[in-house]
Amino acid sequence: MSYDPTAAGTTADAATTEGPPTLPTDRRTGCPFDPPTGLTAPSDEPLRRMRCADGHIGWLVTGHAAARAVLSDPRFSSRYELLHPPIPMPGLPEQLPPAPVGDIIGLDAPEHTRYRRLLTGKFTVRRMRRLTERVQHFTAECLDAMEQAGPTADLVAAFAQPVPALMICELLGVPYADRERFQSQVAALFDQTAEVEAKGDAYTALSHYLNELVLAKRAEPTDDLLSDLTTSDLTDEELAGIGGLLLAAGLDTTANMLGLGTFALLSNPDQLDALRADPALAGQTVEELLRYLSVADPIPRAALEDVEVEGRLIRTGETVTVSVQAANRDPRRFPDPDRLDLHRGATGHLAFGHGAHQCLGQQLARVEMTVAFPALFARFPTLRLAVPPQEVPLRDRSNIYGVISLPVTWDKE
Numbered sequence: 001m002s003y004d005p006t007a008a009g010t011t012a013d014a015a016t017t018e019g020p021p022t023l024p025t026d027r028r029t030g031c032p033f034d035p036p037t038g039l040t041a042p043s044d045e046p047l048r049r050m051r052c053a054d055g056h057i058g059w060l061v062t063g064h065a066a067a068r069a070v071l072s073d074p075r076f077s078s079r080y081e082l083l084h085p086p087i088p089m090p091g092l093p094e095q096l097p098p099a100p101v102g103d104i105i106g107l108d109a110p111e112h113t114r115y116r117r118l119l120t121g122k123f124t125v126r127r128m129r130r131l132t133e134r135v136q137h138f139t140a141e142c143l144d145a146m147e148q149a150g151p152t153a154d155l156v157a158a159f160a161q162p163v164p165a166l167m168i169c170e171l172l173g174v175p176y177a178d179r180e181r182f183q184s185q186v187a188a189l190f191d192q193t194a195e196v197e198a199k200g201d202a203y204t205a206l207s208h209y210l211n212e213l214v215l216a217k218r219a220e221p222t223d224d225l226l227s228d229l230t231t232s233d234l235t236d237e238e239l240a241g242i243g244g245l246l247l248a249a250g251l252d253t254t255a256n257m258l259g260l261g262t263f264a265l266l267s268n269p270d271q272l273d274a275l276r277a278d279p280a281l282a283g284q285t286v287e288e289l290l291r292y293l294s295v296a297d298p299i300p301r302a303a304l305e306d307v308e309v310e311g312r313l314i315r316t317g318e319t320v321t322v323s324v325q326a327a328n329r330d331p332r333r334f335p336d337p338d339r340l341d342l343h344r345g346a347t348g349h350l351a352f353g354h355g356a357h358q359c360l361g362q363q364l365a366r367v368e369m370t371v372a373f374p375a376l377f378a379r380f381p382t383l384r385l386a387v388p389p390q391e392v393p394l395r396d397r398s399n400i401y402g403v404i405s406l407p408v409t410w411d412k413e
Contacts, residue, residue: 020049020057023086023298023321027396032389033264033293034338035325046330047310050321054094056084058319059312062326064333064350066310070320072355076301080106083300084319087399102234102241105249105357112356118232119242119360122225128363131170135371138166143379152386155406160258161187163372164251167364171250172243173217173224182209190252210243211236250361253296254368256395256402261289261373263392263406266385268340272377275342279374285342286369291349292340294325295401299353324350382411 024038039062046063061067070076077083080096099106104115146158153159165186169179188194188202214226214236221227225246229239265272265285275281299322303314314320328349329337352359359365377383385392386407393404 020051022051022053023060023323025087025396027394031338032392032394033260033267033340035294035323035329039323040326040329047312050086052084052086052319052321053088054084056319058084058086058321059314061309061320061322062330063310064327064330064348067322067324067327067350068354069309070301070322071299071350071353071357073307074109074356075304075307076320077108077304078106078112078301078357079108082302082304082317084302086298086300086319086321100241102238102243103245104242105245109356115238115242116356116360118229118234122228123360123363125363128367131167131364132367132371134170135163135167135368136375138163138170139372139375141166143375147379150410151412152407152409155262155408156255156259156403157187157405159372159376160262160406161190161251161255163258164254164365164368167368168247168251171225171364172213172246173222173226174213178209182206185209186247186251190255206247207240207244210240210247213243214239246361249359250364252400254365256295256400257289257293257365257369258372259406260293260295260402261369262376262408263385263389263403264289264293264340265373265377266383266408267389271340271342275374276377276381279378281342282370282374283366284345285373286366287346287349288340288342288344289369290351291328291334291344291346293401294328294349294351296351297324297399297401298322299324324353380408380410383408384410 021038024036026038027034027036030037046066047059047061050058050060052058061070079098081098083096085096102115104112104119107115142159142162146153149158162183165183166179168174168186169182174182185202185205189199189206191199194202214230217224217227217230217239218236221230226239226243229242234242265275275285301320301322303316303318303320305316307314309320328334328351331337333348334344334346352362352365386409392406395402395404
């Protein structure tokens, strides 16, 4: 399994002590889909000083152009051991360890380039589109089960998490006989209400399973990504690490986009009506939801040398925290950015990052959401929240934002 140092831990509200503030994280006021209060900045301040969780004085990037500049510049490093965490991470050492084997998120070139080159050919648009039929199949299965158990459901447990989990099984070649056990371990790992010990047990079990899966693919390859990679020069440890990375990156973000995206559409009935009236709007809907919600945030980088960005000098060793949420709400790039507008044409958003580390699985995520959202609302035309909006529990203590659960109901015919 792979480790993303920004994916764990508890966020902290902006500090009131002297010096630059910490990363704003307070979502307790205002719209639950908007960035934390104080995160977005005036258009003339796309880059400002910020205090990291360990006291390091670095930078916070909130402007779209500045974010693109940092994320595409090789003079900014992704190596974990060079970063100062933007949010507290209880239980981890003060100095972050290097990325484990197979974790390309925490690597720079040339190591990152080696892994990326091997993986890029496995995530082509063409290959991902071939998986559309499987996404449709799994989506229909989940909707059938929802309908049979209804007319109420937790959309996260019944739909938002199972659809991407089943697609990860398909991508990694998890045998059908193992999928129920695999999914239960995955659900335990990403359960925001679970005890630390339970999550640790799930992590250990999944790590062990992925190691076994790699050995099985070596012995008897099948038609899946892991089997394809066994023909490369990757070691068993590297293959298991990549499997863990794909699991973490490909499941949690998409699951939270499906859950939070459904909440956002139900909260904007005019936009939902537009999607229902024109299912061909699904692609634009996905892009606008990606921009509007930006569930994966923030992205830290470390300056390898002195670099000037937006007229500000960033010194060697300083950590720069890129807020994707803020950048995707930059009014200079997206007019009226706080409004959900499915007709906007939200190309150029940074929800999947930018540059050499842009998300490898973005095409699969797009396929999943483009299929899932229209299918959900077509199957349940009267779908609505089963609780008041303010009672929906938000996942606001992780760098992957979303809803912990989403109680919904619908009218039975």
